[in-house]
Amino acid sequence: MRLWFGKWTAIAKESAGRAAIFAKFLCLLHVTNTYIFSPILVMHRFLNLMLCVSVYVVMVVEFSFQVYGPSMLPTLNLAGDVVLSEYISHRLGKVGPGDVVLIQSPENPRKIITKRIVAMEGEVVSFLVDPSRSDRSRTVVVPKGHVWIQGDNIYASNDSRNFGPIPYGLIQGKVCCRILSMIVDKEKHNLFRIDIGTVLAIAVPSTMS
Amino acid sequence: MTLTPEQHQISIFTHDHLRKFRVGGGLGVCSQTVEVGYVRKRKRSPSVEAPHMCEDGYRLIVTLICQFDTNMGTPSFLWNVCKSSFACGLIGLTISDRIASIVPVQGFSMSPTFNPYNSRPLGLFTDDHVLVEKHCLKDYKFSHGDVVVFCSPSSYKEKHIKRITAMPGDWISVPYSYDAVKIPEGHCWVEGDNPTNSLDSRSFGPIPLGLIRGRVTHILWPPQRVGKIDRKLPGGGLGF
Numbered sequence: 001m002r003l004w005f006g007k008w009t010a011i012a013k014e015s016a017g018r019a020a021i022f023a024k025f026l027c028l029l030h031v032t033n034t035y036i037f038s039p040i041l042v043m044h045r046f047l048n049l050m051l052c053v054s055v056y057v058v059m060v061v062e063f064s065f066q067v068y069g070p071s072m073l074p075t076l077n078l079a080g081d082v083v084l085s086e087y088i089s090h091r092l093g094k095v096g097p098g099d100v101v102l103i104q105s106p107e108n109p110r111k112i113i114t115k116r117i118v119a120m121e122g123e124v125v126s127f128l129v130d131p132s133r134s135d136r137s138r139t140v141v142v143p144k145g146h147v148w149i150q151g152d153n154i155y156a157s158n159d160s161r162n163f164g165p166i167p168y169g170l171i172q173g174k175v176c177c178r179i180l181s182m183i184v185d186k187e188k189h190n191l192f193r194i195d196i197g198t199v200l201a202i203a204v205p206s207t208m209s
Numbered sequence: 210m211t212l213t214p215e216q217h218q219i220s221i222f223t224h225d226h227l228r229k230f231r232v233g234g235g236l237g238v239c240s241q242t243v244e245v246g247y248v249r250k251r252k253r254s255p256s257v258e259a260p261h262m263c264e265d266g267y268r269l270i271v272t273l274i275c276q277f278d279t280n281m282g283t284p285s286f287l288w289n290v291c292k293s294s295f296a297c298g299l300i301g302l303t304i305s306d307r308i309a310s311i312v313p314v315q316g317f318s319m320s321p322t323f324n325p326y327n328s329r330p331l332g333l334f335t336d337d338h339v340l341v342e343k344h345c346l347k348d349y350k351f352s353h354g355d356v357v358v359f360c361s362p363s364s365y366k367e368k369h370i371k372r373i374t375a376m377p378g379d380w381i382s383v384p385y386s387y388d389a390v391k392i393p394e395g396h397c398w399v400e401g402d403n404p405t406n407s408l409d410s411r412s413f414g415p416i417p418l419g420l421i422r423g424r425v426t427h428i429l430w431p432p433q434r435v436g437k438i439d440r441k442l443p444g445g446g447l448g449f
Contacts, residue, residue, distance in 0.1 A: 107395040168365040
């Protein structure tokens, strides 16, 4: 009887120990992904269904993902990229013009978009209102605590030109580099190209500022 | 040092490379957990009773206790403390991010609901402490009358506590002026319960829902005011 009881106590203790180790591992994963860095799958809206299984796996392992249109076209691929984003510099206030950032969309808080910061608070921005049709431009001053964001592809981008400057608190992270870019090939269905360390934080093109 | 088998119990838990020996009572040493890098294969049973290893385990444990006594306060002890505090920090951070956290309320902008007394004799001790739940951040579903914590749109380091009075698509009449404002998609209108002493949407306009960091559900700290926060509208009507 005593032996039986001791055995089960030991099993319970050991399983509790294992569960604690697993929980600690999940906590470490969460903290790393929230406060330090995480890989993110950036991809086009229409390819969403094709990749939904992998996205599900990615979500389970707590990687985040997001959906974006062709708005960052020259910098990020249309087919989808896996980028590394870090979550330290925006908490320290170290992001500046030219950085590619992850932002919670002000129109739909469940969506995260990738745009480039063009101007910080207090700076003057002039931009083309509708670049595909006219040359009309407007000039605004970014208010306190806000940033002005634009996509790299100014012809197809829903950004600050539509919804105005956004509060700094909506910035979720800064994109450091591309890890993997995915090229859709017509003959072979999908081709993954490993492309490590392409730095995305390049200077702002002169047409935008 | 002499031991008799009745005086103590030994239970052994198999880890992969470490074994924990818990020794209880009768030794003149209080029961402590000792880790040793000593693996002893014994089939697959996780527990071994004392009589089975009376001879061998007996000597082992006596030497272990001696080692532990002399090594008290060595780097391994500090290392254990560091490890456990690191784990506690990780778990606490995850809980405060994912489930709930406790924040103090300063200022009188929500005065009838939080901090109803104007005198503050002890500052932090008399301020209300509230429970902020983060579960609502998964789908950003809020309703009229919810008290929320959000980042100030003019300075990302400040956090404010206000009450949601209008949701996307509602029309709201701006006080001290005659025009009505439609709340855009993905935004909400927040107001304090104390309109004379509150910096809220009446000064900075509707805020994006993405700035919201949690929903206040309970008051926790001043013991006489512990309770749930009901959902009400500042006009006096009940939330719906």
